[in-house]
Amino acid sequence: MNKLLEVNQLKTYFFTDNGTIPSVDGVSFSIDKGQTTAIVGESGCGKSVTSYSIMRLVDSPGKIVNGEVQFEGKDLTKVTEKEMRTVRGNEISMIFQEPLTSLNPVIKIGNQLDEILILHQKMSRIKAKKQSIAMLQKVGIPRGEQIYRSYPHELSGGMRQRVMIAMALSCNPKLLIADEPTTALDVTIQAQILKLMKKLTEDYQTSILLITHDLGVVAEIADRVIVMYSGQVVEEADVFTLFANPKHPYTRGLLASTLQLDEYKGNLDTIQGNVPSPSNKPTGCYFHPRCPVAKDICRKEMPQLKNLEQTNNRVRCWLFEDEKEGLLHAENA
């Protein structure tokens, strides 16, 4: 098997004063070595919480209540905190949406880069400094020496995100989780950062788990795409199939709403309504109140995430269930 990461029935709930919120509600997927997988969905669909769950960085009142995260033969939900620390930053590292706030404002860039090398690679300070400056150059920062001595507020957003990438890749991790890495950046900078991520991960043979709501970014670098809605996976496919032949009505809606204007004559399509409140989800398929093709059964029963014939692609929708089986289910209920 060349599966690097396998997430199984992951459930992460938030236990708040106003009740339990199932942010991640039984998510399963896997990532192959060297592959770039994107999780897309609207804000609040649980995509970020999924990625934090993999890293076990979910803060109280959030808690992983079920499922496993298989990584290199270990279940990351079960290992000790100490063992988990040897995974974080070393084998799986992360970059975040806000380069402005993701770097510590009172610690120099160099120190922030060095500490990860000293921690995981057991490097000396001098060696770490050399390596850090080399990493800065690799992410396209020309004056590495100077940036090394700077504070984060002295850098532009794009530069800071490059620093984050340098930091994330400095221990040569097997998986890079990028949580909306380009959302806060200018469009021109976005393209540069994506290109950089693509190039470096190819060089280092790193898999990427990209969390984004931007299908443009997905099209640019992803191999596989997972579409999440309200804490669940609703569709999973390789990037070509997903763009060419989206199955789930939600995916179709997402694609339609992001089509560029010049390609799309007529009204701009949007998905009606809002993401359901996670503490008060509808019965049946969570998407049915917004679904243009909802049937009776969609209102009553949750469809299963099913493999489509002859492919690895999966979809969670009654439209693609065996007609007969679906009816049977309905009668039983």
Added chain:
Amino acid sequence: MWKYFIRRLLQVPPVIFIITLMIFGLVYIAGDPVLMMLPADATPQEIQQLRHALGFDQPFYIQFGNYIMDLLRGDFGDSYQYGEPALSLVLERLPATLELATASMIVAIIIAIPLGIWSAIKPNTFIDLFATGFSVLGKAIPNFWLGIMLILIFAVNLHILPVSGTGTWWHLVLPSITLGTAMSAEITRLVRSNMLEIMSQDFIRTARSKGLTSFIVIFKHAFRNSLVPVITITFLQAAALVGGSLITEMIFAWPGLGQLIIQAVYEKDLPIIQAAVFVTALMIILINLLTDVLYRILDPRIKFN
């Protein structure tokens, strides 16, 4: 940086001028002290003579001008009680007060920082409740009562610490706890709220995602960020500390400035009070100035403008 410093420095003279005006005005309102200086059976003529000799019959602004000239030479007049220069009496007592203040500050910090951090990283636990309770109670308990209760418990009943006075390190314990508690309460509250805010910042998540231990995340990444406000507030509490030391010194018979001042108030010894207020204000102004500059040096994000 220099520009800021100079502008800040230029604010000092007016403040000192106002304080001088106030302490001089005090004497002016109080009426001239000639009567206090002369024996009770002095004749009106003698009084008039002395008044003229000392310049108390001149208009306000001339008297004030003379007063400033005297101050510039470090002359606050002689103490009515001791007959010695007031300023040197005040300066003599200053080291004892500074010793007590420093010890209190250390006590305050030793209690407050661990308690504040601990309660912030374990919110809604017993320790958090304890820290919150401490920070409220520390503000509510009047320090002179706290001092008396500490004497009652540790000196009178348990006999483990001296009631009052100076001499050994043990003498310093109760006064510095008495004086440090209120400050400690304030710093605990500040550290706690600061750390709570910082622990939810993005860069803490970054630090954790790097696999750093919680110790390093808390102390290197989080606490360093709250260090600047904590240092600032600690120093800005200096004024409150000096105020608190007045009564604390009296309760524990600590031979510092506070004792001298209170004695001077009882005896209406104006030159000592003037000198003490002036010296205290000058110290506090300097501390505030230094804090302000330090604050800007410590936090790289603040630009001087």
Added chain:
Amino acid sequence: MEANNAELSPYHVDKKVKKSMKNNKYRTYIKKLIKSKTGIVGFVLVLSICFIAMLAPLLAPYDPYKINAAQMLIPPVWIDGGTSNHILGTDNLGRDILSRLIYGSRISIIVGILSVVVAGFIGVVFGLIAGYYGGFIDTVVMRLVDSFLSVPTILFCLVFLTVLNPGLFTLIFVIGVTSWVMYARLVRGETLSIREREYVKAARTIGVSNLKIITRHIFPNVISSVIVISTLSVAASIITESSLSFLGLGIQPPTISWGIMLSEGREYIATSWWLSTFPGIAITLTVLGIIFLGEWLRDVLDPRSRGM
């Protein structure tokens, strides 16, 4: 079944939604109540102290001034030698401590509130003027503020008390005059920002007088923050009053103040702890109540500073 019913009968759904909304409201109400537990405690404490102060003659079991040489230094009732006649014991002159505590609350409340009124008045006026007019006036006021800030309040009070004769009104005046600075800084800051708001600018352009703008448009906007810090500074004033009275420079005997009780009791600390313990507890509880009440008020009136 449930889903079907809901679809067929809209009324049913409505009722259910209504019910759940009502439940939610009720739940958040209870939660708010629980959350401001300290607010309730503060409210009850402050209210009871005010009642005690007002009804002192009715509540006090004895005449607090009455000296009784036969009953000196009787310990509280739960200690050996105590009697139920004097629940908290008697002092060195045989006066009932409970009665004295009850009467002592009057001074704390009066000085606490009136000195804050004095300080608030001076501070608000200076703050409004400095913030509204800016320029030279502002600079002068700010330097004045700096000067007051560089002398500790209690030292400042001592300075005044050196030249003034001690007494209730001197004390109120002295505490008030030395603690107006907080209000001035706060009000000035808020005035500076309110001054730039559209409606103030509009009022100015149509020629509304400055006095009217300040009293009609600016002052109402600063009231809530002034109330919040006033409450909290009543606590500070009470502590200052008791400190000064403790030193013998505030309230003068035979008037009863908790600070005086403490200083008298201090002489007997080695033998009769209750003399100096109960007045301190009284001060602490009063101040605690006011702080709780003040913080609760801040949450209600000034949500920006919540959690601070």
